[in-house]
Amino acid sequence: MLPQNQYRSIVTPVFPDFIEQRLQKCDEEIFRPRKNRKPLVLGNCLPNSSSIMLQSNDYLNISNHPDIRNAQLDVLSRMSREPVMSAVFLHENSDKSLFENRMAGFAGFESAILCQSGWAANVGLMQAIADSTVPVYIDFFTHMSLWEGIKGSGATPYAFRHNDPGHLERLILEHGQGIVLVDSLYSTMGDISPLREIVGIANRHACVMVVDESHSLGTYGTNGSGLVNECGLTGQVHFITASLAKAFAGRAGIILCPAKFSKYYPYMAFPAIFSSTLLPHEIAGLNATLDVIRAGDNRRKELHEKSRHFREGLSALGYNIVSQSQIVSIEGGLESDTELLRDALEERNVFGSVFLAPATPKTRSLMRFSLNSDLRMEELDYVLNVCEEIRDEIGMWNWKSTRRKRNDQ
Numbered sequence: 001m002l003p004q005n006q007y008r009s010i011v012t013p014v015f016p017d018f019i020e021q022r023l024q025k026c027d028e029e030i031f032r033p034r035k036n037r038k039p040l041v042l043g044n045c046l047p048n049s050s051s052i053m054l055q056s057n058d059y060l061n062i063s064n065h066p067d068i069r070n071a072q073l074d075v076l077s078r079m080s081r082e083p084v085m086s087a088v089f090l091h092e093n094s095d096k097s098l099f100e101n102r103m104a105g106f107a108g109f110e111s112a113i114l115c116q117s118g119w120a121a122n123v124g125l126m127q128a129i130a131d132s133t134v135p136v137y138i139d140f141f142t143h144m145s146l147w148e149g150i151k152g153s154g155a156t157p158y159a160f161r162h163n164d165p166g167h168l169e170r171l172i173l174e175h176g177q178g179i180v181l182v183d184s185l186y187s188t189m190g191d192i193s194p195l196r197e198i199v200g201i202a203n204r205h206a207c208v209m210v211v212d213e214s215h216s217l218g219t220y221g222t223n224g225s226g227l228v229n230e231c232g233l234t235g236q237v238h239f240i241t242a243s244l245a246k247a248f249a250g251r252a253g254i255i256l257c258p259a260k261f262s263k264y265y266p267y268m269a270f271p272a273i274f275s276s277t278l279l280p281h282e283i284a285g286l287n288a289t290l291d292v293i294r295a296g297d298n299r300r301k302e303l304h305e306k307s308r309h310f311r312e313g314l315s316a317l318g319y320n321i322v323s324q325s326q327i328v329s330i331e332g333g334l335e336s337d338t339e340l341l342r343d344a345l346e347e348r349n350v351f352g353s354v355f356l357a358p359a360t361p362k363t364r365s366l367m368r369f370s371l372n373s374d375l376r377m378e379e380l381d382y383v384l385n386v387c388e389e390i391r392d393e394i395g396m397w398n399w400k401s402t403r404r405k406r407n408d409q
Contacts, residue, residue: 041354045346052379054352054369059219059326060299061374062292063249071288075281087277088266095283103254107225108234111262113255116275118214118243121253123149124269130155135178137171143212146181165197172205179208184227185216188355190327195231210239218247223294248289252278303373313384320405326371331401338365344390350383
């Protein structure tokens, strides 16, 4: 029997010119410049079972952990009906609130708010704490979700130079008390924020301190409780946000916060009010994930040792590496150079993730390698050998990033 839609003709409405023009612009800027007529993030090769995949944010390699999978299956097998509704209708002692209590205790906060994603957490938080009267000080490379949250709140952003506490303080002295936003570990280049200095400045000027720990929660700190914890700053930071789609390998976000704030947040933030809550089997998976994360010291040790080996290897080959973490990026700069780099790697069965505008400045596109604890040293050494082999082919010696490294030495 044919699918139902094959019994009738499909009529497609005509777009007005203003939509056609936007689509045309996208085609001209993103599709046409590439040799394969695809966006730069999509190469010519497809990975296979023998490919070395350095794209996933599953840093501790737990996405297929049996305890997590079985926890979800157990709830699914027992549920007769799952509540598909906004979390504002949930009472205390729901599965959601019990998990929030566990997450708060894990990170050393009074309370936690489970969100649909890290994006929803950041946008919702900014809607709840900022408005047009509040200056917001944001590191230039902080995640786009926080920039969008500022826009949605109507607040005025003041960007300070990346990882530059002195510039932050000068802006605060000029514009007054407000909100300071940083990532603890930056997802493009893999470098780490000078948290002690920045938090000290925020506290000295009575600013609200928000740290996005998406890429460090689970991989740093006591039992994986993050870089704020590792730096001893838990009691000095008002809010931590995080995506739970990285080391936690789920589909959710979290806000760690004072109890007073969590009481009101669900009735102030649009992502909380107008989106459905996570389902019980998803929360069961996150509960099991928290157990795996807490017991994951060996995985974290493996991750840090392998990341250090890889960073040092790339740097020794002449690549300008600023990473301090499991995220290791090679800056090709011009999109045409990054295209050459992507193709050279994929032809040798190595797959990373291309980052370009709007994730990076227009002339600083890059190839990002996301490492995980399960990678073998032989695999990393193979990638290093590939990166050595292709240096002349991709013109690495002439990149601006390479020249910057020479000038810094």
